[in-house]
Amino acid sequence: DAGVTQSPTHLIKTRGQHVTLRCSPISGHKSVSWYQQVLGQGPQFIFQYYEKEERGRGNFPDRFSARQFPNYSSELNVNALLLGDSALYLCASSLEGGELNTEAFFGQGTRLTVV
Amino acid sequence: TQLLEQSPQFLSIQEGENLTVYCNSSSVFSSLQWYRQEPGEGPVLLVTVVTGGEVKKLKRLTFQFGDARKDSSLHITAAQPGDTGLYLCAGMWRAGNMLTFGGGTRLMVKP
Structure with missing residues (x-):
């Protein structure tokens, strides 16, 4: 079975531009979460989606948005990019979104560099 | 705000040594x-780990969850160069699976 797949793997954008990152969860998993990992730090939670509905949002500005599609894949959008948005963006897939202690499996991430 | 503190941040040891990484929080x-x-x-x-006091073993790695479910530790016995990497603990504190x-603890095991 394929794991969590993210695209693209690397991306370079200019300040002020917009970016869309994509994630396909493990087959059968209905929940997708997004995390931002700045170099040298642990990942920080951005969004969780379950059954196409937003279930949680971290402390990120409104420039960050996401959605989940009927096939459970997801997109993360970031508008008006800032240099500080440069990071590894991780997508995590879980079987369920409303249960305690559901294990999360991560994709390889998208490395975004804003110049 | 739920915070998790890991220590140490960096650890460089020789192959064969033992080590312990700690993960602490004021939250349950x-x-x-x-x-x-x-990398990358x-x-x-x-x-x-789910139950307070729980201990799980994965080959040379031993994981423990504190009795009060506020802290955890990872112990590696006889570390090998292949153990090199960033070790992250992540807590789930309410329904849903936001972590x-x-x-992180960056471990380097030198041959």
Whole structure:
């Protein structure tokens, strides 16, 4: 079975531009979460989606948005990019979104560099 | 705000040595997960601990969840160069599966 797949793997954008990152969860998993990992730090939670509905949002500005599609894949959008948005963006897939202690499996991430 | 503090931040040891990584919080977590991450890759799940006082073993790795479910430790016996990487603890504190990560422990095992 394929794991969590993210695209693209690397991306370079200019300040002020917009970016869309994509994630396909493990087959059968209905929940997708997004995390931002700045170099040298642990990942920080951005969004969780379950059954196409937003279930949680971290402390990120409104420039960050996401959605989940009927096939459970997801997109993360970031508008008006800032240099500080440069990071590894991780997508995590879980079987369920409303249960305690559901294990999360991560994709390889998208490395975004804003110049 | 639920915070997880990991210590030490960096650890450089010789092959064959033992080590322990700590993960502490003032909050009670419903579960805690340990991940290992290679450069440029996503975190890979090692173990999930759920019950206070729980101990799980994965070959040379021993994971423990504190009795009060506020802290956890990872002990590696006879470390090998292949153990090199970033070790992350992540707590889940309410329904849903949003994870709060620690800052990570970067381990280097020299041959």
